[in-house]
Amino acid sequence: MSGRSFKIVVLMDRCKGCGICISMCPKKVLEFSKEINNMGYNYTYPKNIENCIGCKFCEIYCPDFAIYVKPSDQPKAIIKVSQRIPRPPQEQE
Numbered sequence: 001m002s003g004r005s006f007k008i009v010v011l012m013d014r015c016k017g018c019g020i021c022i023s024m025c026p027k028k029v030l031e032f033s034k035e036i037n038n039m040g041y042n043y044t045y046p047k048n049i050e051n052c053i054g055c056k057f058c059e060i061y062c063p064d065f066a067i068y069v070k071p072s073d074q075p076k077a078i079i080k081v082s083q084r085i086p087r088p089p090q091e092q093e
């Protein structure tokens with residue numbers, strides 16, 4: 001135990017559910033949410049936040065700048081609605 005804690009912020013509406021962050025994380029901190037975001041994707045979220053070692057691989061490799069990590073006095077998972085992207089209009093008769 002390093003004694004260091006981290007805050008992970010996910011900008012949920014930017015996430016396209018590609019899973020890169022999940023596969024890059026050496027501590028299996030991240031997982032797909034069961035809920036979908038405004039873009040229609042299962043966004044990632046920090047399921048095991050207390051295991052985070054702050055390596056920032058998730059932040060560095062995310063192609064959409066949808067996740068970032070900062071030192072914190074205690075482990076914290078924050079899911080932010082970053083931008084309201086309207087759903088595509090439904091077909092109308």
Ligand code: SF4
Nearest residue numbers: 025052053055056058
């Ligand atoms: S900072 Fe490292 S350990 Fe923490 S969630 Fe991201 S990839 Fe995983």
Ligand code: SF4
Nearest residue numbers: 015016018019021062
């Ligand atoms: S946070 Fe980024 S890397 Fe992770 S699933 Fe979403 S878009 Fe992909």
